Amino acid sequence: MTIFCSHCHRPLQAETSCLPTRAKQAPNASRPFRSTKSASKARRDQINAELQALRSLLPISAQEKERLSYLHTMALVCLRLRGAQLFPPGLAPPAGPALGTELLSLLPGFLLVLSADSKLVYISENVAQVLGLSVVDLLAQGDTVFDILDGRVGEDVHKKLLLARKEPGREVTFVSEMRTSKAFRLQHGGNRVVAVCGRFVALHWPPSPSSTAFLALCTPLVQSPSDGEAASQDDIFQSMHLLDMTFIDVTESVAYHLGYHREELVGQSWYSLLHPEDADLAAAQHRAVALGTGPGPAAGTAVLRVLRKDRAWTWLCVWARRDGGCITCTCRCLR
Helix, strand or coil, X not given: CCEECCCCCCEXXXXXXXXXXXHHHHHHHHHHHCCCHHHHHHHHHHHHHHHHHHHHHCCCCHHXXXXXXXXXXXXXXXXXXXXXXXXXHHHCCCCCHHHHXXXXXXXXXXXXXXXXXXXXXXXXXXHHHHHCCCHHHHHCCCCEHHHCECHHHHHHHHHHHHHHHHCCCCCEEEEXXXXXXXXXXXXXXXXXXXXXXXXXXXXCCCCCHHHEEEEEEEEECCCCCCCCCCCCCCCEEEEEEECCCEEEEECCXXXXXXXXXXXXXXXXXXXXXXXXXXXXXXXXXXXXXXXXXXXXXXXXXXXXEEECCCCCEEEEEEEEEEECCEEEXXXXXXX
């Protein structure tokens, strides 16, 4: 029986072989697929050219473009792509840049838009006036809202966003420290406390997760005094509670801040004044202080909404501590 070579298809004798020929041709056959320095450089040059092209399309100043790293460039591109998906150019209302700047200057804070999965979609340019960070600097923290918030409130914020997503149109509010620039922290002694108030809105019909966005206004609150700084008595009031948070005493200055007289609050529960959306946060603070399970003084601090006598809601920064069989709260009204 004649045996043929599988490589060159010539008949082989028992003592002959085509292996030398195959071995000689193998290096030549693999050479086109071998990576070389010139090929690597060509790939890098192509990637750089593509990134430069993407950078040139970004609607930011030339000065900001010059200091963009490749990572920042891709972060901004992803932000714009998410925005284009939710807000197609054909559906966007016509507005000139001058009008947009004027409107932003009138806002008490900055605008924030999130996708259904909490990804950042839009941050208004006046964020720099509030946090001391530009949009580019803020994106360096990450691409979700949790990356720019204090990590301690992440679980509470997640619950509220989930609630708002299940009930589109329902307004939710949460307060948290937002990351700021180093210069801001040196000047104010910490990050900025910001109230985020917004709701999920279906931008297209029929509604779907890909066409639903969380639209919010982020309003800065007055900075809380540091632990070593004495607050003015005109800015605060104090209350004393049983371990179940029933009022047993409160300073007379509560009438100035909340409108109640001392006699109206004694015997009432602290929870009767709280906004329903802040009840879980207040309960967590209550447990941490009453049971002593918190990791230090910060566990006894919370920012909550309470009901004034005129039926309006006001924000309080509450420092709570346990004194034997009682809990003492120092409350400061936030603007």
